[in-house]
Amino acid sequence: MSKAHIIKAIQAVRPDPCPLPVVPDFEAGDRPVREVFGSVAAQSGSRVVRAEDFVGLATAVRTIYHKEIKIATPLRAIQSDIDLQQASPADLNGIDVAVLPAQLGVAENGAVWVTEADCVHRVLPFITQHLVLVLPEDRIVRNMHEAYAQIKIDDTGFGVFIAGPSKTADIEQSLVIGAQGARSLTIILT
């Protein structure tokens, strides 16, 4: 009932048709995307490292964070301290570090695309105390236009661009890292 009412109200007053513009290809800057990604991500409070500087992913994670951390990961290269398939979302509240594969990185804003398929539980990248995303270096694109051209946002039921650790400036504009989500974000480039 309400629907018909609203649709009719729109049809009665809607403006004359305006054309849909075409979004052009914007000119690329000179700096390589990998470099831009690194510096923008760092400015947003992310830590960007290269996998080749460590002996394996597991060492990388345990070197960056502490040895005694509780890790949750679907990656086979790292031992998970919790069985993600069996766990309920609330069980994830005690996780120190979640290590997840990521699909795509965006140079202009340091954002990384993660889908439901990558995180097993949608809440994992948020509820974990710290988040590590593993991103193939050749999967970094220039800007959000290229990003949306490469992903399908409805491939899975949920997908998110993550552009840094959770933060807030709601008290007197003072920046505080670690609001409701992960307190730190490490991006490991492979």
Add this chain to the structure above:
Amino acid sequence: MKEHATKAAAFIKDEARTDWHDESLWFVRSRRDKAAHGIPEWEQLRELASQIKDHTLSHLDEYLEAFEAKAIENGVTVHWAADAAAHNRIVHGILQEHNARRIVKSKSMLTEECGLNEYLEAQGIEVVDTDLGERIIQLKEEPPSHIVMPAIHLKKEEVGELFHQKLQTRKGATDPQYLTEAARQHLRQSFLEADAAITGVNFAIAETGGVVVCTNEGNADMGTHLAPLQIHCMGIEKILPKAEHLGVFTRLLARSATGQPSTIFTSHHHKAKDGGAMHIVIVDNGRTTQLGRPDFRNSLKCIRCGACMNTCPIYRRSGGHSYDSTVPGPIGSILTPGIDLKKYSGLPFASTLCGSCSDVCPVKIDIHEQLYKWRQIIAEEGLLPTAKKQSMVMAGKVLSRPGWYKAAGKSARWVTRWLPRPLIYTPLNTWGKARELPEAPKESFQEWYRKNRSAS
């Protein structure tokens, strides 16, 4: 309702606080400038965003129907609400159906506009706002004073005292880091216990039937992914045709809002989680009426970035509460008169018409021109605030008679030059409040012109 000017007068009584408020917002505005200047195609992006919105509004019915069809295909339940009351009833109905009593909510100006919290609380349902700024003002029992930074008007000492009373933090503690940590612990409990999560919507995609929610804290995600039931409430104007258009809008939103290159989380919801349920409520509440006003329909393009507030010389010095409207500042001053012209007839006058709002608006809304158009309508309908009415009538008479105009100019120059201050800055001179009159020139332009022309 008290006039904006009256409330603003109360706000600026505390001069130090006014300066602090002004500077905090100007700081955000400067960050926006820096971020915008870093993008060579910025102006092109604004133009594209404006045109995409124009196009979408001109096919709004088709896009809404396409969106609904796709969402239903995704297994989402879609509801339509003609007004705030219907919206609240629908949300309550969904909650009842799922037996949900504890709700976590992330920031949504729409639910604020509809008064959802009060409605649900009256039905015995607990609503916890989970954005830190929103939680602060919820505990303080105040409305938000800004659409992006709801507690921008509060000092850390006030937040510290509030948290001490409500969250048992240390007495006298004011460190934002410490206070944020306390809120984090407190909210985490709410997330884990919630039966349902309610969010607003930044963008809805007709092509895919999904909604996009942007936050920095991750609170919307903590809520939606933990609670078995997720409800997304959106105004009809949130629609974008395709996923590719998100490229344009995500580049503009955070840079305009806070100067960040992106919000930390840009979440795309298309289907409910395993074993969960997802509902979308599409709300009109006066928007189709605004669409029917050619002079004002542009205001529906707003993406709620807050940039027009941060830049506005009046907003910065009068605070969000002085507008007495869910959306304050320049954009609020053109949206709210459309809802209740009589009640909000003062708002279009809360502006210097400097145009700074239109300059920063990422979707190029002609905000200051609409403010001016509202003023004309308000004058025609005889709804002018009394002081303005008298001075306007007088000005009209003087300006239409050249002789009077010259005489008035002469006497004004004489008056401001020779009259003692207390006589000029009387309570009758509302203009002189918080303003300093410029030093009057000895001669008028006409006098100067006559003299100089004959001399050359």
